[in-house]
Amino acid sequence: MYQDTIVCSNDTITLYALVDGSYGTDEYTVQEVPYSPEPIGGISMTMTDDTYLGPYSIGFDFCFFGEIYTQFYICSNGWISFVVPGAGWATNWTPDGPIPSAASSVPKTAVMGPWTDWHTGLCTNCIYRETVGVAPNRKTIITFEEVPLFSCTTYEGTFQFVLHETTNLVENHLWEVDVCPAWDLGIATQGIHNQTGTVAYTVPGRNATDWAATDESWQYVPSSITWYDAGTGLVVGTGDSIDVSPDVTTTYVAEVTLCDGSTYTDSATVTIAAPFDIDSSVQQIACFGDDNGSVGLTVTGASGPITYSWSSGETTSGISGLSPGIYTVAVEEEGGCVVNLEFEITEPPLLELNLAEYQDITCFDGNDGYINMDPEGGTPVYTFFLNGSAGSDSNFVNLEAGDYEIIVQDMNGCTASFEQTLTQPVELEVDAGNNINIPFGGSGNINATTNSTGTVTVSWLPTEGLSCADCLDPDASPSFTTTYIITVTDEAGCVATDEITIQVILDFTVPNAFTPNGDGVNDWFGISADFLESVTLDIYNRWGDLVFHADDQNTR
Numbered sequence: 001m002y003q004d005t006i007v008c009s010n011d012t013i014t015l016y017a018l019v020d021g022s023y024g025t026d027e028y029t030v031q032e033v034p035y036s037p038e039p040i041g042g043i044s045m046t047m048t049d050d051t052y053l054g055p056y057s058i059g060f061d062f063c064f065f066g067e068i069y070t071q072f073y074i075c076s077n078g079w080i081s082f083v084v085p086g087a088g089w090a091t092n093w094t095p096d097g098p099i100p101s102a103a104s105s106v107p108k109t110a111v112m113g114p115w116t117d118w119h120t121g122l123c124t125n126c127i128y129r130e131t132v133g134v135a136p137n138r139k140t141i142i143t144f145e146e147v148p149l150f151s152c153t154t155y156e157g158t159f160q161f162v163l164h165e166t167t168n169l170v171e172n173h174l175w176e177v178d179v180c181p182a183w184d185l186g187i188a189t190q191g192i193h194n195q196t197g198t199v200a201y202t203v204p205g206r207n208a209t210d211w212a213a214t215d216e217s218w219q220y221v222p223s224s225i226t227w228y229d230a231g232t233g234l235v236v237g238t239g240d241s242i243d244v245s246p247d248v249t250t251t252y253v254a255e256v257t258l259c260d261g262s263t264y265t266d267s268a269t270v271t272i273a274a275p276f277d278i279d280s281s282v283q284q285i286a287c288f289g290d291d292n293g294s295v296g297l298t299v300t301g302a303s304g305p306i307t308y309s310w311s312s313g314e315t316t317s318g319i320s321g322l323s324p325g326i327y328t329v330a331v332e333e334e335g336g337c338v339v340n341l342e343f344e345i346t347e348p349p350l351l352e353l354n355l356a357e358y359q360d361i362t363c364f365d366g367n368d369g370y371i372n373m374d375p376e377g378g379t380p381v382y383t384f385f386l387n388g389s390a391g392s393d394s395n396f397v398n399l400e401a402g403d404y405e406i407i408v409q410d411m412n413g414c415t416a417s418f419e420q421t422l423t424q425p426v427e428l429e430v431d432a433g434n435n436i437n438i439p440f441g442g443s444g445n446i447n448a449t450t451n452s453t454g455t456v457t458v459s460w461l462p463t464e465g466l467s468c469a470d471c472l473d474p475d476a477s478p479s480f481t482t483t484y485i486i487t488v489t490d491e492a493g494c495v496a497t498d499e500i501t502i503q504v505i506l507d508f509t510v511p512n513a514f515t516p517n518g519d520g521v522n523d524w525f526g527i528s529a530d531f532l533e534s535v536t537l538d539i540y541n542r543w544g545d546l547v548f549h550a551d552d553q554n555t556r
Contacts, residue, residue: 002059002150002269002337002510003092003268003270004268004269004270005269005270005271005272006270006271006272006273006335007033007180007246007272008272008273008299008336008337008338008339009247009273009275009337010245011245011337012243012244012245012280012533013240013243013244013245013270014241014243014244015241015242015243015244015252015254015267015268015270016240016241017225017227017240017241017254017482018240018316019166019225019240019250019256019258019264019332021166021215021255021257021258021259021260021262022061022062022063022068022165022166022168022258022259023063023166023167023168023197023222023223023224023225023258023259024063024066024222024223024257024258024261025064025066025168025222025223025259025261025307026065026066026222026223026257027039027063027222027223028170028192028201028220028221028222028223029220029221029279030173030191030201030202030203030204030218030219030220030221031219031221032175032203032216032217033218033219033220034217035173035215035216035217035219035388036173036217037160037173037175037217038127038139038143038160038162038173039140040134040145040160041128041130041141042128042129042130042141042143043128043129044125044127044128045074045125045127045128046120046123046124046125046126046127047074047076047120047121047127047195048076048120048121048149049076049119049120049122049173050076050077050090050091050093050339051075051076051090051120052068052073052075052076052081052085052089052090053073053074053127054071054072054073054074055071055072055073055084055264056071056072056073056074056129057070057071057131058070058071058072058131058140058163059131059132059138059140059144059165060135060138060140060165060446061165061259061371062082062116062140062163062165062168062189062340063168063222063259064082064109064168064170064192065109065192065194065195065199066259066261067082067109067195067259068260069082069083071108072111072140072163073085074116075089075090075107076090076118076119076120076121076125076371077090077092077093077094077115077116077117077118077405078112078113078114078115078116078118078144078157078159078188079107079110079111079112079113079115079300080110080111080113080142080161081107081109081110081111082109082110083108083109083195086104086105086107086108087104087106088104088105088112089105089106092105092106092107092354093116093150094116094117094183094184094185094187094188095116095187095188095189095208096208097208098189098202098208099112099189099191099193099197099200099202099207099208100193100194100197100198100200100211101193101197101200102196102197102198103197106193106250106422107193108193108194108196108197109160109195110192110193110457111170111172111192111220112189112190112192112193113159113160113161113172113174113190113192114159114177114188114189114206115188115189115190116179116180116187116189116482117149117150117151117183117184118147118149118150119147119148119150119423120147121151122148122467123146123147123148124152126144126146126147126211127142127143127144127145127147128141128142128143128145129141129142129143130309131203132166135165135496136165136166137164137166138164138165139162139163139164139165139301140162140163141160141162142161143158143159143160143161143162144157144158144159144160145158145400146158149178149179149180149183150180150183151180151182151183151184152178152181152182152183154181155178155180155271156176157175157176157177157208158175158176158177158417159172159173159175159177160172160173160174160175161182164208167222167224167240168222168259169219169220169221169222170192170219171217171218171219171220172190172217172218172219172220173216173217173218174213174214174215174216174218175214175215175218176213176215176300177214178212179210180429181210185207185210186210187209187210188206188208188209188210188211189202189206189207189208189209189229190202190203190206190207190218191203191206191207191307192220195273201220203218206423207265210263210514218403218405223238223239223242223257224239224256225238225239225240225255226238226254226255227252227253227254227255227258228252228255229250229251229252229266230250230251230252230253231250231251231314236252241379241462242400243294244270246270247270248272249269249271249272250269250270251267251268251269252267252268252269252270252272253265253266254267254268257427262382265316272336273335273509274301274303275301275302276299276300276301276302276337276339277299277300277301278297278298278299278331278335278339278341279297279298279300279372280295280296280298280341280343281296281298281479282294282295282343282345282426283294283295283320284345284346284347285322285323285324285345285347285348286348286379286413286414287348287351287378287412287413287414288345288347288349288351288377288378288413288414289345289347289350290476291321291322291323292320292322293316293319293320293321293322293324293345293346293347294319294320294321294322294324294343295318295319295320295322295327295329295343295516296317296318297317297318297329297331297341299317299331299333299524302333302334302403303333303334303335304333304335305334306331306332306333306334306453307331307332308329308330308331309329309330309332310327310328311326311327311328311329311330312327313319316375322345324345324346324347324510325344325347326342326343326344326345326364327342327343327345328340328341328342328343329341329343348377348378348379348410348412348414349376349377349378350377350379351375351376351377351378351408351410351414351416352375352376352416352539353373353374353375353406353407353413353417353418354373354374354375354376354418355371355372355373355374355414355418355420356372356373356374356394357370357371357372358372358420358422359422360371360401360422360424361399361400361422361423361424361425361491362425362492362493362494363424363425363428363492363495364395364425364426364427364428364494365400365424365427366400366424366425367398367399367400368398368399369397369398369399369400369401369422369424370395370396370397370398370399370405370421371386371395371399371422372394372395372396373394373395373396373406374394375394375408375416375417377409378408378410378414378416379414380410380411381410381411382394382408382409382410382411383408384396384407384408384409385405385406385407385408385409386404386405386406387404387405391417394408399422400422400424401422401423401424401475402421402422403419403420403421404419404420404421404422405417405418405419406418406419406420407408413462415440418490424462425492425494426451427496428450428451428452428488428494428495428496429450429451429484429496429500430448430449430450430488430496430497431448431449431450431498432446432484432486432498432499432500433447433448433449433500434447434500435501435502435503436476436500436501436502436503437502437505437506438476438477438502438503438504438505439504439507439508440479440506441477442477442506443474443475443476444475444476444477444502445473445474445476446472446473446475446476446484446500446502447472448472448473448486448498448500449472449498449549450488452470452490453492454490454491454516455477455491456488456490456491457470457487457488457490458470458471458472458486458487458488459486459487459489460474460484460486460487461464461484461485461487462484464478464482465477465478465479465482465502466484467534472486476502478504479504481501481502481503481504482501482502482504483499483500484499484500484501484502485497485498485499486498486500509531510527511527513523516548525537525550534551535551536549536550537549537550537551
């Protein structure tokens with residue numbers, strides 16, 4: 001058996017057991033396995049219908065249902081037996097019913113593969129037998145090749161028996177097998193039958209039934225080596241070998257019963273080496289396109305020096321300057337225990353700064369412009385800079401006309417930038433013209449102009465004396481000197497103002513003295529003015545007494 005050994009935690013080890021003797025065959029398991037027949041060859045034979053040939057040497061001791069046999073017989077109806085066929089076995093060409101059966105006409109100590117009415121009398125050299133291999137792993141192979149069915153001779157069957165030394169395994173390979181539905185119930189049996197007709201193992205659905213098969217392989221597996229966990233007594237596997245991955249040191253016991261009934265055991269202890277711990281620190285790439293990732297390892301609890309084998313070729317405990325990708329490392333301690341680790345180095349998506357929306361300045365020298373940015377990628381949270389001034393908002397408002405640089409910076413320090421120019425329109429202007437002089441009672445025409453090429457709204461204040469208060473060229477006829485203010489508003493809401501003064505000229509003559517004493521000299525007081533309608537004259541002495549009053553502008 002495999003020697004005691006030391007393995008690392010989580011390792012899998014295969015334990016082997018070698019048996020000197022022939023396995024016991026008290027019980028079998030029927031298994032379908034991948035189709036894998038042996039090559040057809042060896043000694044070819046011809047036999048008549050419903051007969052048997054033999055005995056032939058197996059070439060080694062073969063245990064079948066607990067008994068050792070060294071020879072076998074071949075029956076034309078698709079079975080072999082390890083004892084001399086009984087009277088009527090060979091002529092019982094079709095199963096009378098399912099096995100097991102103690103009936104004297106039913107073949108015993110037999111492998112049926114399948115038992116049905118094959119017509120070997122119609123083929124020449126269509127049966128083969130040979131023993132191949134080297135002890136203790138030799139094989140005896142018996143093959144029926146293209147043997148017709150009785151009464152359905154166009155149907156031919158090819159099938160094979162393989163007997164294994166030591167393990168006593170029986171294999172049955174089927175190239176192509178049919179039954180003859182028009183003859184004797186058209187049934188067949190595929191299985192093995194013990195010496196007394198009391199125990200049989202058959203392929204499911206193929207025990208004296210109507211069936212067909214192509215490219216199949218079946219095994220009759222006898223009980224073999226059984227493996228136990230010595231601590232718990234639980235069965236952990238069967239066969240010549242098992243794979244084990246114990247978490248703790250464990251002793252395994254292998255037990256086998258040979259064909260003579262004797263039982264043997266052996267054991268192997270799998271010791272788990274002391275574990276060691278690995279701490280890792282991973283630095284992911286900060287910005288898209290960089291190669292500054294790194295991985296560092298710290299090993300504790302290991303015996304002896306540690307070796308590192310990275311997929312990138314390094315042999316140190318840490319690697320740096322990494323681009324995005326998968327990096328693996330095998331960490332091995334002096335005792336040979338290896339821990340395999342995998343690390344993924346990633347990079348954030350490319351940080352980009354895209355223009356979402358902007359607005360130029362509406363009116364000359366205004367500050368209603370704005371720029372709205374849309375950042376994506378990188379590693380949030382973002383900080384924004386507008387011409388060097390930091391903020392947390394990607395929307396910038398109350399902007400004047402000019403050139404702007406917007407920079408976004410993520411939490412890793414990665415940056416992206418965008419430049420945008422905000423423009424403003426030409427300053428809206430209005431010119432009311434030069435001041436105008438008019439005589440009292442007269443009028444003058446104002447002719448205001450604007451540089452706007454679109455539609456403007458006009459308003460004048462005050463409106464008294466104007467022919468229109470919402471046009472550029474009103475006639476002005478104020479009663480007294482007046483300053484008018486014009487306001488124009490364009491379609492964008494921009495405003496411009498100017499003013500003009502209308503000077504009203506009063507032209508009249510007023511005497512500064514007269515002597516109304518009736519002497520005919522300077523007795524008349526008159527004001528010369530075309531616009532006068534009435535004049536009232538009051539004269540007071542030095543003491544404030546009224547000494548003269550007249551209601552006529554030409555007073556004497």
